[in-house]
Amino acid sequence: MQMPDVTRPLKIGTRGSPLALAQAFETRTRLMAAHGLPEDACEIVIIKTTGDRVLDRPLKEIGGKGLFTKEIEEALLAGDIDIAVHSMKDMPVAQPDGLTLDCYLPREDVRDAFVSPSAGSLADLPEGAVVGSSSLRRRAQLANRRPDLRIVEFRGNVQTRLKKLEDGVASATFLAMAGLNRLGMTGVARGPISVEEMLPAVAQGAIGIERRLADSRAAELLAAIHDRTTGERLAAERAYLATLDGSCETPIAGLAVHDDDGLWLRGEILRPDGSEVIRGERRCGVRDAAEAGADLARDLLGQAPKGFFDWR
Numbered sequence: 668m669q670m671p672d673v674t675r676p677l678k679i680g681t682r683g684s685p686l687a688l689a690q691a692f693e694t695r696t697r698l699m700a701a702h703g704l705p706e707d708a709c710e711i712v713i714i715k716t717t718g719d720r721v722l723d724r725p726l727k728e729i730g731g732k733g734l735f736t737k738e739i740e741e742a743l744l745a746g747d748i749d750i751a752v753h754s755m756k757d758m759p760v761a762q763p764d765g766l767t768l769d770c771y772l773p774r775e776d777v778r779d780a781f782v783s784p785s786a787g788s789l790a791d792l793p794e795g796a797v798v799g800s801s802s803l804r805r806r807a808q809l810a811n812r813r814p815d816l817r818i819v820e821f822r823g824n825v826q827t828r829l830k831k832l833e834d835g836v837a838s839a840t841f842l843a844m845a846g847l848n849r850l851g852m853t854g855v856a857r858g859p860i861s862v863e864e865m866l867p868a869v870a871q872g873a874i875g876i877e878r879r880l881a882d883s884r885a886a887e888l889l890a891a892i893h894d895r896t897t898g899e900r901l902a903a904e905r906a907y908l909a910t911l912d913g914s915c916e917t918p919i920a921g922l923a924v925h926d927d928d929g930l931w932l933r934g935e936i937l938r939p940d941g942s943e944v945i946r947g948e949r950r951c952g953v954r955d956a957a958e959a960g961a962d963l964a965r966d967l968l969g970q971a972p973k974g975f976f977d978w979r
């Protein structure tokens with residue numbers, strides 16, 4: 668195999684949050700190890716996105732999909748960067764013309780973590796306790812399990828949210844285990860919440876790497892670090908999300924895992940106020956992942972009563 672040309676450094680675009688940077692460093696380390704490249708073959712470029720700039724309003728209000736990705740994709744298309752590292756949970760289901768997303772790193776823990784200075788678990792929270800979350804999915808799941816809780820908006824990166832807990836703005840919050848693990852901050856969680864208790868967001872814990880479709884150098888470099896297993900799981904989950912016309916800003920949960928015969932996909936859609944949940948599952952071969960995902964979504968859509976899709 669010929670060595671890819673790195674006389675021009677590969678520019679890796681990322682958001683500037685500590686978690687985004689950790690993900691970009693992990694990508695760089697894996698790329699360099701896979702190709703035996705020197706440190707300076709990669710350059711990390713930080714890009715500020717709308718989602719990073721506007722911190723005082725709920726994400727839903729700022730509007731639109733891809734709040735954390737638009738500027739990064741523009742930089743890719745302009746050639747200012749060569750690859751972009753993303754939390755797949757935040758990625759819209761389709762990429763703009765000229766870009767592709769076909770490289771995934773091995774998936775981290777998919778579960779949500781319960782984080783609280785005072786309570787040991789969700790069940791431990793006293794009646795009427797204030798819980799912070801800005802995720803529509805977590806808010807709806809929480810309201811469904813514990814209608815007594817008061818749920819408040821909780822924006823900002825992991826560090827900001829922990830500070831809010833310290834300041835007593837809320838008694839507890841939820842964070843992805845994946846983010847805490849990648850930041851080396853496992854100590855802040857009281858523990859992971861089982862997926863049976865709280866089904867995670869589609870693609871939670873997965874990192875994807877986007878590039879220009881026509882960039883053969885990037886394609887060749889990335890092919891060596893792609894994790895096929897994660898790709899199969901995300902094919903099912905993202906087809907499910909696409910058919911629901913969902914995003915990370917909708918009360919939808921979904922998770923595919925491998926079993927002996929292929930994939931097992933579970934899905935759950937909720938009314939935003941948590942008053943109703945519709946669940947379903949599919950088993951399929953790995954080659955039928957996308958079709959099974961779409962099929963499960965159509966099944967759930969068919970079960971939803973009128974008015975369920977206010978968030979659509």
Ligand SMILES: NCc1[nH]cc(CCC(=O)O)c1CC(=O)O
Pocket residue numbers: 754755756757841842843844845846870871872873874915
């Ligand atoms: N929407 C924010 C976001 N996007 C990805 C992660 C965590 C890492 C992951 O799921 O891969 C988080 C923070 C969180 O939910 O705690």
